[in-house]
Amino acid sequence: MDKFDCIIVGAGPAGVAAAITLIRKGLTVAIFERGEYPGSKNVFGGVLYSTVLNKLTPEFWKDAPVERHITKRRYSILSKNSEMAVEFDFEDFNQPPFNNSFTILRAKFDRWFAQRAEDSGAVIFTETVVDDFIYDSGKVAGVRARREGGDVYADVVICAEGANSLLTEKAGLKKKPLFHQMITAVKEVVSLPREVIEDRFILSNDEGVALEFFGEAVKGMIGSGFIYTNKDSLSVGVGCPIDVMKENSMKPNDLLESFKSHPVVKKLLRGGKTEELSAKMIPELGYKSLPKLIADGLLIVGDAAGFVNPSLYREGTNMAMYSGIMAAETILEAKEKGDFSEKSLQGYVKRLKNSFVMKDLERYGDVPEKLSEMPQLFKEYPDAILKMVQGYFTISDLSKDEMHRQAWNGFKDEVSLWKFLWDMYKARKAIL
Ligand SMILES: Cc1cc2nc3c(=O)[nH]c(=O)nc-3n(C[C@H](O)[C@H](O)[C@H](O)COP(=O)(O)OP(=O)(O)OC[C@H]3O[C@@H](n4cnc5c(N)ncnc54)[C@H](O)[C@@H]3O)c2cc1C
Known part of the structure:
Protein backbone atom coordinates (compact mmCIF):
# COMPACT_ATOMS: atom_id res chain seq x y z
CA MET A 1 0.00 0.00 0.00
CA VAL A 66 2.37 -12.28 32.05
CA GLU A 67 4.78 -13.65 34.65
CA ARG A 68 3.35 -13.00 38.13
CA HIS A 69 0.80 -10.62 39.64
CA ILE A 70 2.19 -8.38 42.35
CA THR A 71 0.69 -9.06 45.76
CA LYS A 72 3.64 -7.91 47.84
CA ARG A 73 5.71 -4.73 47.85
CA ARG A 74 8.88 -4.29 49.80
CA TYR A 75 10.80 -1.04 50.25
CA SER A 76 14.25 -1.32 51.65
CA ILE A 77 17.04 0.98 52.73
CA LEU A 78 20.52 -0.46 52.71
CA SER A 79 23.67 0.66 54.46
CA LYS A 80 27.02 -1.10 53.81
CA ASN A 81 25.92 -4.36 55.39
CA SER A 82 22.50 -3.77 56.97
CA GLU A 83 18.94 -3.40 55.82
CA MET A 84 15.81 -1.70 57.07
CA ALA A 85 12.71 -2.78 55.18
CA VAL A 86 8.97 -2.45 55.17
CA GLU A 87 6.87 -5.04 53.39
CA PHE A 88 3.20 -4.98 52.42
CA ASP A 89 1.27 -8.12 51.54
CA PHE A 90 -2.25 -7.76 50.10
CA GLU A 91 -4.38 -10.89 49.82
CA ASP A 92 -7.01 -8.87 47.92
CA PHE A 93 -4.54 -8.43 45.03
CA ASN A 94 -4.82 -12.17 44.40
CA GLN A 95 -8.21 -11.63 42.79
CA PRO A 96 -8.83 -10.46 39.20
CA PRO A 97 -7.86 -7.90 37.98
CA PHE A 98 -4.89 -8.58 40.28
CA ASN A 99 -4.49 -4.91 41.16
CA ASN A 100 -3.52 -4.35 37.52
CA SER A 101 0.13 -5.03 38.31
CA PHE A 102 1.96 -7.88 36.58
CA THR A 103 5.61 -8.62 36.06
CA ILE A 104 6.36 -9.20 32.40
CA LEU A 178 19.69 17.31 30.08
CA PHE A 179 21.71 14.72 32.00
CA HIS A 180 19.65 15.13 35.17
CA GLN A 181 16.46 14.46 33.18
CA MET A 182 17.46 10.99 32.07
CA ILE A 183 17.87 7.91 34.24
CA THR A 184 20.32 5.36 33.01
CA ALA A 185 19.24 1.88 34.03
CA VAL A 186 20.81 -1.54 33.68
CA LYS A 187 19.01 -4.77 34.20
CA GLU A 188 19.76 -8.45 34.31
CA VAL A 189 17.40 -11.38 34.05
CA VAL A 190 18.61 -13.99 36.54
CA SER A 191 17.13 -17.45 36.21
CA LEU A 192 16.18 -19.55 39.23
CA PRO A 193 13.85 -22.55 39.54
CA ARG A 194 10.25 -21.60 40.14
CA GLU A 195 10.07 -23.41 43.52
CA VAL A 196 13.21 -21.61 44.73
CA ILE A 197 11.68 -18.22 43.90
CA GLU A 198 8.43 -19.13 45.64
CA ASP A 199 10.18 -20.43 48.78
CA ARG A 200 12.72 -17.61 48.96
CA PHE A 201 10.21 -14.79 48.51
CA ILE A 202 7.32 -16.59 50.29
CA LEU A 203 4.97 -16.67 47.31
CA SER A 204 2.20 -19.08 46.33
CA ASN A 205 1.42 -20.02 42.74
CA ASP A 206 1.61 -16.94 40.50
CA GLU A 207 1.96 -14.38 43.29
CA GLY A 208 4.84 -11.96 42.84
CA VAL A 209 6.78 -9.37 44.79
CA ALA A 210 8.34 -6.05 43.80
CA LEU A 211 11.35 -5.09 45.88
CA GLU A 212 12.84 -1.59 45.71
CA PHE A 213 16.16 -0.75 47.35
CA PHE A 214 17.64 2.64 48.22
CA GLY A 215 20.77 3.96 49.95
CA GLU A 216 23.84 1.76 49.58
CA ALA A 217 21.94 -0.18 46.86
CA VAL A 218 23.17 2.57 44.51
CA LYS A 219 26.22 3.63 46.53
CA GLY A 220 24.24 6.28 48.41
CA MET A 221 23.41 8.14 45.19
CA ILE A 222 19.98 9.35 44.11
CA GLY A 223 18.35 6.38 42.46
CA SER A 224 17.38 2.85 43.34
CA GLY A 225 17.86 -0.83 42.80
CA PHE A 226 15.10 -3.35 42.17
CA ILE A 227 14.26 -7.03 42.11
CA TYR A 228 10.99 -8.22 40.57
CA THR A 229 9.95 -11.86 40.58
CA ASN A 230 9.03 -13.52 37.30
CA LYS A 231 7.86 -17.14 36.96
CA ASP A 232 11.31 -18.69 36.88
CA SER A 233 13.59 -15.68 36.85
CA LEU A 234 14.24 -12.42 38.64
CA SER A 235 14.53 -9.01 37.01
CA VAL A 236 17.39 -7.29 38.82
CA GLY A 237 18.56 -3.77 38.12
CA VAL A 238 19.67 -0.32 39.17
CA GLY A 239 18.94 3.17 37.86
CA CYS A 240 20.37 6.64 38.55
CA PRO A 241 20.31 10.01 36.78
CA ILE A 242 23.12 10.32 34.24
CA ASP A 243 24.57 13.46 35.87
CA VAL A 244 24.78 11.70 39.26
CA MET A 245 26.58 8.73 37.69
CA LYS A 246 29.01 11.10 36.00
CA GLU A 247 29.67 13.13 39.16
CA ASN A 248 30.49 9.91 40.98
CA SER A 249 32.51 8.47 38.06
CA MET A 250 30.30 5.42 38.21
CA LYS A 251 29.66 3.05 35.32
CA PRO A 252 26.18 1.44 35.14
CA ASN A 253 27.52 -2.12 35.00
CA ASP A 254 29.81 -1.56 38.00
CA LEU A 255 26.85 -0.18 39.92
CA LEU A 256 24.80 -3.26 39.12
CA GLU A 257 27.63 -5.54 40.20
CA SER A 258 27.97 -3.62 43.45
CA PHE A 259 24.19 -3.93 44.07
CA LYS A 260 24.26 -7.66 43.38
CA SER A 261 27.16 -8.18 45.75
CA HIS A 262 25.52 -6.38 48.70
CA PRO A 263 25.13 -9.05 51.43
CA VAL A 264 21.35 -8.61 51.54
CA VAL A 265 20.89 -8.80 47.77
CA LYS A 266 23.41 -11.59 47.31
CA LYS A 267 21.30 -13.90 49.47
CA LEU A 268 18.24 -13.23 47.35
CA LEU A 269 20.10 -14.03 44.12
CA ARG A 270 21.97 -17.07 45.44
CA GLY A 271 22.29 -19.83 42.85
CA GLY A 272 20.86 -17.68 40.05
CA LYS A 273 22.28 -17.64 36.54
CA THR A 274 22.48 -14.41 34.52
CA GLU A 275 20.58 -14.94 31.29
CA GLU A 276 20.71 -11.45 29.79
CA LEU A 277 21.99 -7.98 30.50
CA SER A 278 20.56 -4.82 28.99
CA ALA A 279 20.59 -1.06 29.48
CA LYS A 280 18.09 1.68 28.75
CA MET A 281 17.14 5.26 29.56
CA ILE A 282 14.08 6.37 31.50
CA PRO A 283 12.93 9.92 30.71
CA GLU A 284 12.22 12.01 33.81
CA LEU A 285 11.84 15.32 32.07
CA GLY A 286 9.71 17.04 34.68
CA TYR A 287 6.25 18.46 34.04
CA ASP A 366 9.46 17.48 40.00
CA VAL A 367 10.26 14.54 42.31
CA PRO A 368 13.77 14.02 40.85
CA GLU A 369 14.53 17.75 41.18
CA LYS A 370 13.28 17.86 44.79
CA LEU A 371 15.17 14.73 45.79
CA SER A 372 18.37 16.02 44.20
CA GLU A 373 18.19 18.91 46.71
CA MET A 374 18.33 16.34 49.56
CA PRO A 375 21.22 13.94 48.82
CA GLN A 376 21.39 13.24 52.58
CA LEU A 377 18.22 11.11 52.14
CA PHE A 378 20.19 8.51 50.25
CA LYS A 379 23.41 8.17 52.26
CA GLU A 380 23.72 10.12 55.51
CA TYR A 381 20.25 9.34 56.88
CA PRO A 382 20.09 5.62 55.97
CA ASP A 383 23.52 5.06 57.51
CA ALA A 384 22.62 6.97 60.69
CA ILE A 385 19.20 5.28 61.08
CA LEU A 386 20.58 1.79 60.58
CA LYS A 387 23.42 2.45 63.02
CA MET A 388 20.93 3.65 65.63
CA VAL A 389 18.62 0.67 65.15
CA GLN A 390 21.57 -1.71 65.30
CA GLY A 391 22.42 -0.08 68.64
CA TYR A 392 18.87 -0.78 69.86
CA PHE A 393 19.22 -4.46 68.99
CA THR A 394 22.84 -5.10 70.00
CA ILE A 395 22.62 -7.06 73.24
CA SER A 396 25.16 -6.04 75.84
CA ASP A 397 25.58 -5.83 79.60
CA LEU A 398 24.21 -2.29 79.57
CA SER A 399 20.69 -1.74 80.78
CA LYS A 400 18.18 -1.33 77.97
CA ASP A 401 17.73 2.33 78.88
CA GLU A 402 21.46 2.92 78.56
CA MET A 403 21.60 0.99 75.29
CA HIS A 404 18.78 3.07 73.82
CA ARG A 405 20.28 6.35 75.07
CA GLN A 406 23.63 5.49 73.55
CA ALA A 407 22.06 4.62 70.19
CA TRP A 408 19.90 7.74 70.16
CA ASN A 409 22.80 10.03 71.14
CA GLY A 410 24.89 8.47 68.37
CA PHE A 411 22.14 9.32 65.89
CA LYS A 412 21.86 12.92 67.13
CA ASP A 413 25.64 13.32 66.84
CA GLU A 414 25.47 12.45 63.17
CA VAL A 415 22.21 14.10 62.13
CA SER A 416 20.57 17.42 62.94
CA LEU A 417 17.18 16.34 64.27
CA TRP A 418 15.19 19.31 63.02
CA LYS A 419 16.71 19.12 59.58
CA PHE A 420 16.04 15.38 59.53
CA LEU A 421 12.36 15.83 60.42
CA TRP A 422 11.95 18.65 57.89
CA ASP A 423 13.62 16.57 55.16
CA MET A 424 11.37 13.60 55.98
CA TYR A 425 8.31 15.82 55.67
CA LYS A 426 9.50 17.19 52.32
CA ALA A 427 10.39 13.73 51.02
CA ARG A 428 7.00 12.29 52.00
CA LYS A 429 5.25 15.20 50.30
CA ALA A 430 7.30 14.75 47.15
CA ILE A 431 7.14 10.99 46.77
CA LEU A 432 3.84 9.74 48.19
C1 LIG B 1 14.94 -0.04 33.50
C2 LIG B 1 13.52 0.41 33.31
C3 LIG B 1 12.57 0.04 34.24
C4 LIG B 1 11.25 0.41 34.06
N1 LIG B 1 10.32 -0.07 34.93
C5 LIG B 1 9.01 0.17 34.71
C6 LIG B 1 8.01 -0.46 35.50
O1 LIG B 1 8.31 -1.25 36.41
N2 LIG B 1 6.71 -0.18 35.24
C7 LIG B 1 6.34 0.67 34.24
O2 LIG B 1 5.13 0.87 34.03
N3 LIG B 1 7.26 1.27 33.45
C8 LIG B 1 8.58 1.03 33.65
N4 LIG B 1 9.52 1.60 32.83
C9 LIG B 1 9.08 2.55 31.79
C10 LIG B 1 8.43 1.83 30.62
O3 LIG B 1 9.29 0.83 30.12
C11 LIG B 1 8.12 2.83 29.51
O4 LIG B 1 7.39 3.91 30.06
C12 LIG B 1 7.32 2.23 28.37
O5 LIG B 1 7.98 1.14 27.82
C13 LIG B 1 7.07 3.28 27.30
O6 LIG B 1 6.47 2.70 26.17
P1 LIG B 1 6.65 3.34 24.74
O7 LIG B 1 5.83 2.52 23.82
O8 LIG B 1 6.43 4.80 24.81
O9 LIG B 1 8.22 3.18 24.40
P2 LIG B 1 9.12 1.88 24.26
O10 LIG B 1 8.59 0.79 25.07
O11 LIG B 1 10.51 2.32 24.49
O12 LIG B 1 8.94 1.47 22.73
C14 LIG B 1 9.49 2.24 21.69
C15 LIG B 1 9.64 1.34 20.45
O13 LIG B 1 10.05 2.14 19.36
C16 LIG B 1 11.07 1.46 18.63
N5 LIG B 1 11.82 2.52 17.92
C17 LIG B 1 12.50 3.55 18.48
N6 LIG B 1 12.99 4.38 17.53
C18 LIG B 1 12.60 3.85 16.33
C19 LIG B 1 12.80 4.25 14.98
N7 LIG B 1 13.45 5.38 14.67
N8 LIG B 1 12.29 3.48 14.00
C20 LIG B 1 11.60 2.34 14.30
N9 LIG B 1 11.38 1.91 15.56
C21 LIG B 1 11.86 2.66 16.57
C22 LIG B 1 11.85 0.74 19.70
O14 LIG B 1 12.59 -0.35 19.20
C23 LIG B 1 10.72 0.29 20.63
O15 LIG B 1 10.19 -0.95 20.27
C24 LIG B 1 10.86 1.25 32.97
C25 LIG B 1 11.82 1.63 32.04
C26 LIG B 1 13.14 1.22 32.19
C27 LIG B 1 14.15 1.62 31.15
Missing part, protein backbone atom coordinates in the same frame (compact mmCIF):
# COMPACT_ATOMS: atom_id res chain seq x y z
CA ASP A 2 1.37 3.49 -0.90
CA LYS A 3 -0.55 5.41 1.69
CA PHE A 4 -1.97 4.50 5.09
CA ASP A 5 -4.45 6.38 7.26
CA CYS A 6 -1.87 6.37 10.03
CA ILE A 7 1.80 5.43 10.41
CA ILE A 8 3.15 4.63 13.87
CA VAL A 9 6.86 4.70 14.66
CA GLY A 10 7.65 2.12 17.37
CA ALA A 11 5.88 -1.09 18.42
CA GLY A 12 6.13 -0.52 22.18
CA PRO A 13 3.06 -0.30 24.46
CA ALA A 14 2.18 3.23 23.28
CA GLY A 15 2.38 2.53 19.55
CA VAL A 16 0.56 -0.80 19.67
CA ALA A 17 -2.28 0.52 21.89
CA ALA A 18 -2.78 3.32 19.35
CA ALA A 19 -2.72 0.88 16.43
CA ILE A 20 -5.33 -1.45 17.97
CA THR A 21 -7.67 1.48 18.68
CA LEU A 22 -7.40 2.77 15.09
CA ILE A 23 -7.68 -0.62 13.41
CA ARG A 24 -10.84 -1.44 15.37
CA LYS A 25 -12.45 1.62 13.81
CA GLY A 26 -11.46 0.52 10.32
CA LEU A 27 -8.42 2.71 9.65
CA THR A 28 -5.38 1.38 7.81
CA VAL A 29 -2.28 1.39 10.01
CA ALA A 30 1.42 0.67 9.45
CA ILE A 31 3.85 0.28 12.35
CA PHE A 32 7.59 0.62 11.84
CA GLU A 33 9.74 -1.14 14.41
CA ARG A 34 13.51 -1.21 14.38
CA GLY A 35 13.79 -4.43 16.41
CA GLU A 36 13.96 -7.89 14.87
CA TYR A 37 10.50 -8.34 16.40
CA PRO A 38 8.47 -6.08 18.74
CA GLY A 39 10.05 -6.25 22.16
CA SER A 40 13.34 -7.73 20.97
CA LYS A 41 15.20 -4.56 21.96
CA ASN A 42 12.93 -3.37 24.73
CA VAL A 43 13.97 -3.22 28.36
CA PHE A 44 12.11 -2.30 31.50
CA GLY A 45 11.95 -3.20 35.20
CA GLY A 46 9.27 -4.21 35.31
CA VAL A 47 5.77 -4.14 36.46
CA LEU A 48 3.16 -3.71 33.76
CA TYR A 49 0.40 -1.45 35.09
CA SER A 50 -2.65 -2.50 33.21
CA THR A 51 -5.83 -0.53 33.96
CA VAL A 52 -5.71 0.79 30.40
CA LEU A 53 -4.81 -2.53 28.78
CA ASN A 54 -7.63 -4.25 30.68
CA LYS A 55 -10.12 -1.87 29.08
CA LEU A 56 -8.59 -2.34 25.63
CA THR A 57 -8.41 -6.15 25.94
CA PRO A 58 -10.56 -7.30 28.89
CA GLU A 59 -8.98 -10.06 31.00
CA PHE A 60 -5.86 -9.95 28.86
CA TRP A 61 -3.94 -11.90 31.54
CA LYS A 62 -5.74 -15.10 30.51
CA ASP A 63 -3.98 -14.95 27.15
CA ALA A 64 -0.98 -12.62 27.55
CA PRO A 65 2.46 -13.87 28.61
CA LEU A 105 9.37 -9.74 30.17
CA ARG A 106 9.16 -7.29 27.30
CA ALA A 107 10.52 -9.62 24.64
CA LYS A 108 7.53 -11.90 25.22
CA PHE A 109 4.86 -9.35 26.13
CA ASP A 110 5.51 -6.79 23.38
CA ARG A 111 5.53 -9.54 20.81
CA TRP A 112 2.17 -10.83 22.03
CA PHE A 113 0.67 -7.32 22.14
CA ALA A 114 1.91 -6.44 18.66
CA GLN A 115 0.51 -9.72 17.37
CA ARG A 116 -2.95 -8.55 18.56
CA ALA A 117 -2.55 -5.47 16.36
CA GLU A 118 -1.33 -7.54 13.43
CA ASP A 119 -4.20 -10.02 13.80
CA SER A 120 -6.63 -7.11 13.62
CA GLY A 121 -5.06 -5.87 10.39
CA ALA A 122 -2.10 -3.60 11.20
CA VAL A 123 0.94 -3.98 8.96
CA ILE A 124 4.15 -4.21 11.01
CA PHE A 125 7.48 -3.57 9.33
CA THR A 126 10.13 -5.00 11.65
CA GLU A 127 13.89 -4.43 11.42
CA THR A 128 13.05 -1.06 9.91
CA VAL A 129 14.38 2.15 11.38
CA VAL A 130 12.55 5.37 10.60
CA ASP A 131 15.16 8.05 9.94
CA ASP A 132 12.94 11.06 9.45
CA PHE A 133 9.47 12.36 8.77
CA ILE A 134 8.44 13.38 5.26
CA TYR A 135 6.94 16.86 5.07
CA ASP A 136 4.46 18.30 2.60
CA SER A 137 4.02 22.08 2.90
CA GLY A 138 5.16 21.93 6.54
CA LYS A 139 2.80 19.09 7.49
CA VAL A 140 4.09 15.62 8.37
CA ALA A 141 2.93 13.44 5.49
CA GLY A 142 4.79 10.18 6.07
CA VAL A 143 8.07 8.61 7.13
CA ARG A 144 11.43 7.95 5.55
CA ALA A 145 12.24 4.36 6.53
CA ARG A 146 15.65 2.70 6.16
CA ARG A 147 14.63 0.08 3.59
CA GLU A 148 14.01 -0.22 -0.10
CA GLY A 149 11.09 1.92 -1.18
CA GLY A 150 11.32 3.47 2.26
CA ASP A 151 9.19 6.60 1.71
CA VAL A 152 5.75 5.71 3.04
CA TYR A 153 2.89 8.17 3.32
CA ALA A 154 -0.06 8.64 5.69
CA ASP A 155 -2.62 11.26 6.71
CA VAL A 156 -1.07 11.38 10.13
CA VAL A 157 1.93 9.94 12.02
CA ILE A 158 2.14 8.87 15.67
CA CYS A 159 5.66 8.97 17.05
CA ALA A 160 5.96 6.23 19.72
CA GLU A 161 9.73 5.88 19.50
CA GLY A 162 10.40 5.69 23.25
CA ALA A 163 12.92 7.49 25.46
CA ASN A 164 15.67 7.91 22.89
CA SER A 165 13.48 10.30 20.95
CA LEU A 166 15.66 11.38 18.04
CA LEU A 167 12.74 11.92 15.65
CA THR A 168 10.81 14.07 18.13
CA GLU A 169 13.94 16.19 18.61
CA LYS A 170 14.57 16.35 14.86
CA ALA A 171 11.00 17.57 14.34
CA GLY A 172 11.76 20.42 16.77
CA LEU A 173 9.15 19.34 19.34
CA LYS A 174 11.60 18.45 22.08
CA LYS A 175 14.97 19.73 23.28
CA LYS A 176 17.76 17.26 23.87
CA PRO A 177 17.15 16.16 27.50
CA LYS A 288 7.55 21.85 32.98
CA SER A 289 9.92 20.36 30.42
CA LEU A 290 7.47 18.11 28.59
CA PRO A 291 7.79 18.43 24.82
CA LYS A 292 5.26 19.90 22.44
CA LEU A 293 2.87 17.00 21.88
CA ILE A 294 1.42 17.80 18.46
CA ALA A 295 2.31 19.38 15.16
CA ASP A 296 0.61 19.39 11.75
CA GLY A 297 0.11 15.68 10.98
CA LEU A 298 2.04 14.46 14.04
CA LEU A 299 1.36 13.29 17.62
CA ILE A 300 3.94 12.25 20.24
CA VAL A 301 3.04 9.49 22.72
CA GLY A 302 4.54 7.44 25.57
CA ASP A 303 8.17 7.77 26.63
CA ALA A 304 8.95 9.96 23.62
CA ALA A 305 6.66 12.52 25.27
CA GLY A 306 8.25 11.96 28.71
CA PHE A 307 5.18 10.21 30.15
CA VAL A 308 6.75 8.37 33.10
CA ASN A 309 5.70 8.84 36.70
CA PRO A 310 9.01 9.13 38.59
CA SER A 311 7.56 8.58 42.08
CA LEU A 312 7.44 5.26 43.93
CA TYR A 313 4.77 4.14 41.44
CA ARG A 314 7.21 4.19 38.46
CA GLU A 315 4.32 3.94 36.07
CA GLY A 316 5.33 4.23 32.42
CA THR A 317 3.48 1.41 30.66
CA ASN A 318 -0.03 2.53 31.65
CA MET A 319 0.73 6.12 30.65
CA ALA A 320 2.20 4.95 27.35
CA MET A 321 -0.90 2.93 26.47
CA TYR A 322 -3.28 5.65 27.60
CA SER A 323 -1.52 8.31 25.54
CA GLY A 324 -1.51 5.97 22.52
CA ILE A 325 -5.26 5.44 22.82
CA MET A 326 -5.93 9.17 23.31
CA ALA A 327 -3.83 9.94 20.21
CA ALA A 328 -5.86 7.37 18.26
CA GLU A 329 -9.20 8.76 19.45
CA THR A 330 -8.09 12.25 18.43
CA ILE A 331 -7.12 10.95 15.00
CA LEU A 332 -10.55 9.34 14.58
CA GLU A 333 -12.12 12.74 15.25
CA ALA A 334 -9.70 14.43 12.85
CA LYS A 335 -10.50 11.89 10.16
CA GLU A 336 -14.19 12.73 10.36
CA LYS A 337 -13.29 16.39 9.85
CA GLY A 338 -10.72 15.51 7.18
CA ASP A 339 -8.31 17.84 8.98
CA PHE A 340 -5.02 16.67 10.52
CA SER A 341 -3.59 20.09 11.25
CA GLU A 342 -2.11 20.88 14.68
CA LYS A 343 -5.28 22.80 15.51
CA SER A 344 -7.45 19.83 14.71
CA LEU A 345 -5.26 17.53 16.87
CA GLN A 346 -5.62 19.74 19.98
CA GLY A 347 -8.10 17.20 21.38
CA TYR A 348 -5.14 14.97 22.23
CA VAL A 349 -3.67 17.54 24.61
CA LYS A 350 -7.10 18.22 26.14
CA ARG A 351 -7.76 14.50 26.71
CA LEU A 352 -4.41 14.09 28.43
CA LYS A 353 -4.92 17.17 30.62
CA ASN A 354 -8.13 15.69 31.99
CA SER A 355 -6.55 12.33 32.74
CA PHE A 356 -4.28 10.70 35.33
CA VAL A 357 -1.38 11.17 32.90
CA MET A 358 -1.06 14.93 33.20
CA LYS A 359 -2.46 15.06 36.73
CA ASP A 360 0.21 12.61 37.96
CA LEU A 361 2.97 14.23 35.93
CA GLU A 362 2.06 17.58 37.41
CA ARG A 363 1.91 16.09 40.92
CA TYR A 364 5.12 14.05 40.70
CA GLY A 365 6.96 15.70 37.80
